[in-house]
C-alpha cells in the first residue's frame with residue numbers, strides 16, 4: 450500500500466521518520482498491530498481471541514455478581530482453560546437480559562488504566578433500547594478501527610468530510626456545523642481537511658442543496674437516507690464532482706443503494722457494520738467487497754437454532770463478545786441481527802467473512818408535500834418514560850402513525866400521553882398516533898427487522 454497521510458509531529462524538528470506522543474501515538478501503535486494481525490490464519494486469530502476473552506470472563510466473574518451467578522448456574526468455570534468447545538457452554542445474553550439487569554451489569558472495579566466511563570444508549574437493530582457503559586480503552590479501539598477503515602479505503606485526509614446522521618439533541622430547524630478536522634479518530638495524529646455535518650432530520654431536498662454547496666470529498670450517512678438522496682439526485686441530475694466514496698452506517702446496505710451511488714455520483718458505497726455497544730463489528734474489504742469481521746475487537750459467533758456454530762452458507766443469529774469492555778462486559782450477547790457465514794476472502798486476510806448481514810432496515814418518513822425525511826421517533830428516550838422493551842413504527846398516512854410496542858408492564862395513561870408527545874416532537878409533526886401492544890414484534894420473512902415502515906404510496 451502506498452497510503453501515506455501526513456502525520457502530526459510532536460517534535461517539529463523530527464520530520465522523518467516523524468516522532469509523536471500521546472493518544473495519537475497509542476492509536477498508531479494499535480493500527481500497526483492491526484496491519485499485522487489481519488494476516489494471521491483463522492486458527493491463530495481464534496486462539497488469541499479466546500486468550501483475550503478469558504481475561505474478560507475472569508474479570509466479570511470476580512467483580513459482577515450477575516455474571517458470577519450466571520456462570521455458576523451454567524456450571525461454567527471461568528478459571529478453566531478456555532477452548533472453543535468450552536466457550537459454547539457460556540450462557541447467551543439477550544437484549545432483554547441487558548435491559549432488565551440495567552446497572553447490575555456494571556463492574557464496580559474497572560482497571561484504572563482503562564480510563565473514564567462513558568454511558569452509551571442504543572435502540573439496536575431491533576428497536577430494543579439498552580444502556581451500557583464503555584471506557585476510554587473501548588473508545589481507543591473504536592478509533593483504531595476507524596483508522597483501519599480509512600487505511601483500507603486509502604482515504605485522502607486532506608479532503609472534506611460531510612456527515613449526515615442523527616445528533617442526540619437536534620436543533621430545529623437543523624443547523625449545519627463545520628469543524629476544522631475529521632474528528633476524534635484522526636485527532637492529534639493526521640492532518641485532515643474540515644468536516645461538515647447536518648442533522649438527518651433535515652428534508653432530503655435540503656440535504657441535497659447543502660451537499661451541493663459543500664461539495665465534499667467523502668460522505669457518511671445511513672443507507673435509507675442515502676437511497677433517498679441518490680434517488681433525488683438522479684431525478685434532478687445533481688452530481689457531487691469531488692465525491693470519492695460514501696460510507697454507510699447503522700442500517701443494512703442493499704444492492705440498489707450501491708447501484709444508485711454509482712449511477713448518481715460515480716462512487717463506491719463502503720459498508721460498515723458497527724454498534725454503540727461494540728464499536729466496529731465488520732468492515733468492508735477494499736479488494737473484494739466482503740464484510741470482514743473485526744476479530745481483534747469482537748468475538749463474533751453465528752449460531753443456529755440449537756446454538757451451534759453455522760457453517761459457510763448458513764444463516765444464524767449473531768452473538769458477540771466485546772474483547773475490551775471491562776466496564777459493562779458483554780459476553781455472548783445476542784445483538785438481534787442475523788448473518789450468513791461467508792467463505793474466506795480471496796484477499797488472504799484471516800479475518801472471517803459475513804456474506805450477508807440481516808439487520809435493521811428503515812423506510813423514510815413521507816409528508817403530504819412529497820418531502821421525505823429520515824424518521825427519528827426518539828426511541829432512545831422511551832425508557833425514561835416507560836418500560837418499553839421493543840418498538841416498531843408504521844406510517845399509515847401523511848398524518849397517522851401506528852406504533853407497536855412490547856412492554857415489561859402495562860403503561861399508564863400518562864405514560865402513553867408522554868410517549869406520544871415525545872414521538873411527535875422527535876418527528877417534528879403532530880401525527881395522530883395509535884399505540885398497539887404485542888408480546889413480540891416479528892422480523893420480516895427475509896430476516897430483516899423493519900424499525901420504520903412506510904405504507905403511504
Ligand SMILES: [Zn+2]
Nearest residue numbers: 734737794796
Ligand atoms: Zn478481504
